Amino acid sequence: MQSDLKGIVSRMRSGMRIAVPVDYAGVSMALTRPMIEAGLRDLDLVCVPTGGLQVDMLVGAGCVRSVETSAVSLGEAGGAPRFNAAVKEGSIKVIDATCPAVHAGLIAAQKGSPFLPLRGLIGTDVLANRPDWTVIDNPLSDQKDPVVLIPAIHPDVAIFHAPMADRHGNVWIGRRRELAPMAYAARETYVTVDRIVEGNLLADEMTGAGVLPALYVSAVAEAPKGAWPYGLWGEYNADVDELKRYAAAARTQEGFDAYMSETAKQGEPA
Structure with a gap:
């Protein structure tokens, strides 16, 4: 040690x-x-x-x-x-x-999850240049509700x-x-x-x-x-x-x- x-x-x-x-x-x-x-x-x-x-x-x-x-x-x-x-x-x-995205990726890894959903990135240039970040519709919503999946870091x-x-x-x-x-x-x-x-x-x-x-x-x-x-x-x-x-x-x-x-x-x- x-x-x-x-x-x-x-x-x-x-x-x-x-x-x-x-x-x-x-x-x-x-x-x-x-x-x-x-x-x-x-x-x-x-x-x-x-x-x-x-x-x-x-x-x-x-x-x-x-x-x-x-x-x-x-x-x-x-x-x-x-x-x-x-x-x-x-x-x-x-x-x-982005700061939240980095922390989200680390928390996903900490929790043993392949990703963590995050809002606030929709429509940004950052998202447009991150092909590894995936946008999906919230599966728990009955309305259109996009969220970004940040891969675990x-x-x-x-x-x-x-x-x-x-x-x-x-x-x-x-x-x-x-x-x-x-x-x-x-x-x-x-x-x-x-x-x-x-x-x-x-x-x-x-x-x-x-x-x-x-x-x-x-x-x-x-x-x-x-x-x-x-x-x-x-x-x-x-x-x-x-x-x-x-x-x-x-x-x-x-x-x-x-x-x-x-x-x-x-x-x-x-």
């Missing part, structure tokens, strides 16, 4: 479908560079429900084949430069989605960062309950945490309600400030200056490569 960054990445393979969280929900930036250094290729990323720096770095490093997402950006730092460039060049496939792996885990493999995700469906739907879930604590988080009344049980966690690695330069709820704020520095550097592939080389020499943040 307890591992390290290289140990976790050694369990990943090229061609995997990997679910990653939105920037405020605990992005495992600590795993991003090891994934790049391992030479992973043809990854199919599922953003839950949007992507940011982690996605942009993996795209810039040539690791990504497709991205299913509602959006990819660097928030206050602007657009995601390597992702945007790859879209223009046609070097990656973008699978347009089954990631090979889900990865995220959280404040803490215990030595039993229970992970505290607090109010970030959107992380749980990722783990429920994925075949394996790898989590990096700021710290490993003693005791049992699931058995403690003060923490139990915010815990993802070890049953759904395949491996945990300790990585202090492992979400940096993103923030982590209740722990530290995002480093907006660093995000802006990346955004400026990564406007070109040469700038991206230089940034990655420079930051590799700097090591982990203090």
